[in-house]
Amino acid sequence: MGEQEPVKRASRTNGAGAASAGGAQGGAAKKAAAGKAPAKRAAKATAKSAAGTAAGATAKAAATKKSSAKAPAKAPAKTSAKPESHLAMVRRARRINRELGEVYYYAHPELDFENPYQLLVATVLSAQTTDLRVNQTTPALFAAYPTPEDMAAADPEKLEEILRPTGFFRAKAKSVLGLSAAISERFGGEVPDTIEDLVSLPGVGRKTAFVVLGNAFGVPGLTVDTHFGRLVRRWKLTEQTDADKVEAEIAEIIPKSEWTMFSHRTIFHGRRICHSRKPACGVCPISHLCPSYGEGELDPEKARKLLKYEMGGLPGQRLKPPPDYPGRPAPPLGGNAGQGAAGAAR
Numbered sequence: 001m002g003e004q005e006p007v008k009r010a011s012r013t014n015g016a017g018a019a020s021a022g023g024a025q026g027g028a029a030k031k032a033a034a035g036k037a038p039a040k041r042a043a044k045a046t047a048k049s050a051a052g053t054a055a056g057a058t059a060k061a062a063a064t065k066k067s068s069a070k071a072p073a074k075a076p077a078k079t080s081a082k083p084e085s086h087l088a089m090v091r092r093a094r095r096i097n098r099e100l101g102e103v104y105y106y107a108h109p110e111l112d113f114e115n116p117y118q119l120l121v122a123t124v125l126s127a128q129t130t131d132l133r134v135n136q137t138t139p140a141l142f143a144a145y146p147t148p149e150d151m152a153a154a155d156p157e158k159l160e161e162i163l164r165p166t167g168f169f170r171a172k173a174k175s176v177l178g179l180s181a182a183i184s185e186r187f188g189g190e191v192p193d194t195i196e197d198l199v200s201l202p203g204v205g206r207k208t209a210f211v212v213l214g215n216a217f218g219v220p221g222l223t224v225d226t227h228f229g230r231l232v233r234r235w236k237l238t239e240q241t242d243a244d245k246v247e248a249e250i251a252e253i254i255p256k257s258e259w260t261m262f263s264h265r266t267i268f269h270g271r272r273i274c275h276s277r278k279p280a281c282g283v284c285p286i287s288h289l290c291p292s293y294g295e296g297e298l299d300p301e302k303a304r305k306l307l308k309y310e311m312g313g314l315p316g317q318r319l320k321p322p323p324d325y326p327g328r329p330a331p332p333l334g335g336n337a338g339q340g341a342a343g344a345a346r
């Protein structure tokens with residue numbers, strides 16, 4: 001993939017910057033060709049009702065932005081018996097990206113960070129827990145150990161205690177100590193900005209590396225996490241289950257310049273609407289593009305109750321969300337999140 005080329009150290013962005021960089025595509029969807037989504041479809045009346053509710057669900061989030069972030073409210077497409085051509089699938093994928101860009105104009109990385117090192121550590125800590133819980137833990141962590149050198153010199157037991165809320169805290173403390181020492185010793189205290197160097201750090205895999213490249217260094221990257229994989233398979237954009245193969249196939253159909261934001265939008269959709277066990281199809285704003293419409297709850301009233309975070313009127317995952325985030329910030333550790341870390345959609 002193109003990310004493997006060494007890149008100049010780009011201006012370091014926080015989540016807000018990354019979000020705004022990709023949020024300017026709103027009107028493009030209007031010009032898009034209509035996609036034909038092969039799917040099991042409910043009766044017209046149900047579809048109409050679902051689309052109307054989708055408008056309600058997204059309009060609340062969009063209300064704080066005066067831009068063209070209109071609430072999509074399109075009925076699911078008619079069933080087609082014809083298999084979808086590759087070209088039609090590519091067009092549909094790009095339309096999904098554009099329309100999600102209108103719904104989630106504020107899509108951003110959901111880990112709080114102020115520099116590449118903080119994002120790298122936060123991403124490592126996010127394994128097997130929620131971004132919310134990581135965001136509630138890292139303020140104390142970075143206050144105690146602000147630099148890789150500080151972290152590498154930390155007392156392991158004290159570090160473990162700080163990391164305890166994130167789970168698997170002994171293993172995570174070991175990873176953080178190891179990667180901090182490597183950054184200090186091999187990279188002069190600066191997080192490297194190439195995929196090869198990043199994955200050479202202890203505990204850093206391709207997914208973590210792409211999160212850092214895409215959001216701290218502005219290098220396009222696809223983040224294939226559990227939400228991303230599930231959704232692109234529901235959308236029939238790939239049948240692969242191996243993360244590297246999913247990444248390779250999606251990279252063929254989504255333009256490189258969109259990789260980072262497509263990842264954020266897809267993960268936002270997976271966390272808020274298209275959940276693992278019970279997707280809220282009845283209020284899904286892209287149901288007209290989804291072959292899996294009907295896999296989840298179709299009743300708009302019941303589906304609306306499944307919405308998470310700002311879509312459901314609940315706090316988000318970041319304690320410090322970007323300025324255009326239409327929801328409420330997450331509370332600090334011990335605060336009332338409205339939906340606790342344990343039960344929050346990841």
Ligand code: SF4
Binds near residue numbers: 234273285290291295
């Ligand atoms: S919520 Fe339902 S209609 Fe929407 S993307 Fe997921 S499976 Fe498809």
